[in-house]
Amino acid sequence: MTTKTAWITGATSGFGAATVERFVAGGWRVIASGRRIERLQQLVNRHGAGQVHAAAFDMRDEAAMRAAIDTLPEGFAGIDLLVNNAGLALGTATAQQASLAQWKQMIDTNVTALVTLTHLLLPRLIERRGAIANISSISGSYPYRGGNVYGGTKAFVTQFSQNLRVDLHGSGVRVTSIEPGMAETEFTLVRTGGDQTASDQLYAGAHPITAADIADTLWWIANLPPHLDVTRLEIMPVSQSAAGLQVHRDA
Structure with a gap:
């Protein structure tokens, strides 16, 4: 069998790092x-240059992204799977108190960078009848206080995935929006500027999703028969469910 190749963004931690390990263990190039x-x-x-190729750049730097694509080694040039995992949440403040700079950084990373890489790799994915897995979030479906722009970017990722699938109809390319709930990675540390206490308190006793859980899910999706497409997949820990609506009442 021909060795398949996956491009995994945000591969230095969390979901991305675990997914690299899972796919390399399964025999893929990454x-x-x-x-x-x-x-x-x-x-x-750890895995060897024949198994893993490192592409170091900031996703918001389109020129660096294009250079990384143009200089892919021959063995990594054919892309069978794109995992758009890179993204972040910044800040927990309400909209009226939030940082505009943080809002723009989330949009630039979670939306603009994702669509740019996807667009640039589409010809290779179509040629290989490959697959695209976009890491969205339940935040794109369920609003919460302080979610503002982060939730908006993830709603975009979910909707973009569905529209992308429609446009790729007949190409054989599969598209999946994966929408995790509470997951214990570096996510909260990044969001809170490195507040380990806040991270520990959020996940304490909750048995949250792990990075390995998402990596295993991606592995399952990538290896489904080619006539099947998981279009949307919402994943939560058993301990989590959607909250009720809030109501403000005059005194």
Whole structure:
């Protein structure tokens, strides 16, 4: 069998790092992209340059992204799966108190960078009748206080995935929107500027989703028969469910 190749963004931690490990263990080649070259190099050192190719760049830098694509080694040039995992939430403040700079960074990373890489890789994915897995979030479906722009970006990812699938109808390319709930990774540390206490309190006793859970889910989706497409997949820990609506009452 021909070895398949996956491009996994945000591969330096969390879902991305776990997904690299899962796909390499399954015999795939992996293009691991992210900003932190030292972490990417650790993946290459552990698995070998023939199995993992490190593409170090900031997803918001389109020129660097194009250069990474143009300089892919021959063995990694054919893309069978794109996992759009890179993304972030910044801040927990309400809209009226939030940082505009953080809003723009979330949009630039979660939306603009995702659609840019997808557009650039579409010809290769169509040629290989490949698949696209976009990591969205339940935040795109269920609003919560302080979710504002982060939730908006994830709603975009979900809707973009569905429209992308319609446009690719007949091409053989599969598209999936994966929408996790509470997951314990570096997510909350990034969101709170490194507040370990806040992270620990959020996940304490909740038995949240793990990075390995999402990696296993991606592996299952990628290896389904080619005539099947999981279009949307919402995943929550058993301990989590959608909250009720809030009501403000005059005194």
